[in-house]
Amino acid sequence: MLKVDYALIFVTDDSIRDDNIFFAILEAALKGGATIIQLREKSCDTATFYRRAIRCKELCDTYKIPLIINDRLDIALAVCTDGVHIGQTDMPYDVSRRLMGKSKIIGLSVSNTEQAAKKDAQAADYIGISPIFSTNTKTNGLAQPLGIAGLKAIRELYAKPIVCIGGINKNNTQEIIENGADGIAVVSAISKAEHPEAATKELKEIVCKTGTN
Ligand SMILES: Cc1ncc(COP(=O)(O)OP(=O)(O)O)c(N)n1
Ligand SMILES: Cc1nc(C(=O)O)sc1CCOP(=O)(O)O
């Protein structure tokens, strides 16, 4: 399997229901250098999710960038995406792995050091620190932010890639990477930017100049 670059995950904004706007922002993120796309839909029906996933896959394939589906293994399998991102209350890791297969990317959210030390997190391809900072974007059960101290504690015990999510922007990215994250995952820093392509480029440059990417 190709080495996966976790530097900059653009997580799509499910508050954008207009497909023209949604896909224009997605393409801007791809042009700007997002290294992974995560399609996250929390409230639409399955047919709508599936149709968006198909179009996302076509666009990601054009730019040769992996597509990961948030939560929904059935959509990931139906569209044959590169992976899935699961949370602590989503489909269990073992089942996700059995259904997705060995070659696919599986990410798992962790909200404390105990979860990061458990076998599911250790077996996943990467973990998402959930959240690193406070955010208004996630409206379904945001955990207590881990902050930089929490990231450092998890880095001590976790050897695989760590991606941080929640309240990340161009002003706090450098600190996150300096303290052990391999990459960042963002929604609003790209989707709500005046120029999403330029915003993506700027975030990517900060990650790459700070880390070893
Ligand atoms: C990279 C990354 N990390 C964490 C999350 C959060 O996933 P989850 O805990 O399942 O919450 P929802 O996104 O499903 O609301 C993520 N999506 N991506
Ligand atoms: C999708 C998601 N998951 C989170 C978690 O903590 O699990 S925070 C989040 C939203 C991140 O959006 P923004 O970059 O706009 O803060």
Ligand SMILES: [Mg+2]
């Ligand atoms: Mg989830």
